[in-house]
Amino acid sequence: MRHYKSIFGAVLAVGLATSAGAQDMSFFRIGTGGTAGTYYPIGGLLANAISNPPGSRSCEEGGSCGVPGLVASALSSNGSVANINGIAGGTLESGFAQSDVATWAYTGTGIWEGKPAVENLRAIANLYPESIHLVASAASGINSVADLKGKRVSLDEPGSGTLVDARVILEGYGLSETDIMPEYLKPDQAADRMRDGAMDAFFFVGGYPAGAIAELASQHDVKLVSISCEDAPTICEKYTFFASDTVPGGTYEGNPDDVKTLAVGAQWVTGADQPEDLIYGITKALWNENTRKQLDAGHAKGKSITKETALNGVGIPLHPGAEKFYKEAGLLK
Numbered sequence: 001m002r003h004y005k006s007i008f009g010a011v012l013a014v015g016l017a018t019s020a021g022a023q024d025m026s027f028f029r030i031g032t033g034g035t036a037g038t039y040y041p042i043g044g045l046l047a048n049a050i051s052n053p054p055g056s057r058s059c060e061e062g063g064s065c066g067v068p069g070l071v072a073s074a075l076s077s078n079g080s081v082a083n084i085n086g087i088a089g090g091t092l093e094s095g096f097a098q099s100d101v102a103t104w105a106y107t108g109t110g111i112w113e114g115k116p117a118v119e120n121l122r123a124i125a126n127l128y129p130e131s132i133h134l135v136a137s138a139a140s141g142i143n144s145v146a147d148l149k150g151k152r153v154s155l156d157e158p159g160s161g162t163l164v165d166a167r168v169i170l171e172g173y174g175l176s177e178t179d180i181m182p183e184y185l186k187p188d189q190a191a192d193r194m195r196d197g198a199m200d201a202f203f204f205v206g207g208y209p210a211g212a213i214a215e216l217a218s219q220h221d222v223k224l225v226s227i228s229c230e231d232a233p234t235i236c237e238k239y240t241f242f243a244s245d246t247v248p249g250g251t252y253e254g255n256p257d258d259v260k261t262l263a264v265g266a267q268w269v270t271g272a273d274q275p276e277d278l279i280y281g282i283t284k285a286l287w288n289e290n291t292r293k294q295l296d297a298g299h300a301k302g303k304s305i306t307k308e309t310a311l312n313g314v315g316i317p318l319h320p321g322a323e324k325f326y327k328e329a330g331l332l333k
Contacts, residue, residue, distance in 0.1 A: 124322045127267060136224075143223070173231070194216060235262070241264055
């Protein structure tokens with residue numbers, strides 16, 4: 001696993017050491033993703049929101065509304081799998097992960113098959129959706145998942161979460177890989193093949209608008225194909241980490257109407273061994289009004305992080321501290 005670095009955490013800790021004793025502070029790391037992705041800047045916003053270093057002004061006085069004495073830092077990492085491994089190995093207190101990856105890790109299934117299940121994994125919150133895109137060439141005549149039969153379809157690379165999700169969706173619509181002509185390419189490679197007329201459709205999992213798809217749609221007639229629990233109820237019954245989602249009309253050129261799809265959540269996860277009071281305080285700080293303002297102003301995906309969707313698609317147990325907060329907030333019975 002990559003060596004984690006956090007300039008933010010180190011500088012903050014050094015700056016505080018002169019004004020407060022180390023015994024007054026506790027540290028909380030958030031494993032994110034690469035610095036160019038979405039996880040890292042969101043992690044920075046949340047680290048600031050939950051931190052309340054010794055000597056800070058109180059929330060009531062216009063200061064930090066974080067956990068008293070807590071210094072949190074966002075760490076760059078290799079993403080979902082690395083963060084879960086870090087929590088399991090004790091090198092991270094928390095991290096971000098796709099809901100499907102978190103569920104596979106907890107149950108020892110999917111991409112975690114054959115590895116020890118991470119049974120101490122717990123959820124703090126679902127953050128924002130990463131949408132499942134099924135992109136078809138307009139010339140292919142594909143209007144539904146069932147129409148993929150006999151077509152050239154890219155399911156993404158072996159070992160990817162997209163590949164496992166694509167297989168689940170095919171199964172839900174009564175298809176398997178033997179019913180299609182499968183290829184296993186990254187989305188940008190699949191898009192190149194579609195431009196050349198050598199690919200009928202491909203799957204992609206990620207927040208919209210996705211650059212590779214937006215670029216393709218500006219040069220080639222493509223159709224975003226609907227995927228829904230109504231059409232294939234067994235998918236959502238069997239795999240609790242999926243949530244219903246909608247790609248708004250106009251997100252991609254040539255697709256003026258809303259398209260129903262499914263999403264996996266970008267989720268904040270932690271270990272069962274983290275103190276209940278600490279995770280309760282962190283969850284409370286996450287959904288504080290001050291944090292709301294920071295999220296709305298700080299990142300394009302920040303507006304999608306809402307208390308109302310905090311439990312969407314969570315397929316692993318909540319941490320007891322988070323569960324306590326959601327019960328108090330009336331979001332959980």
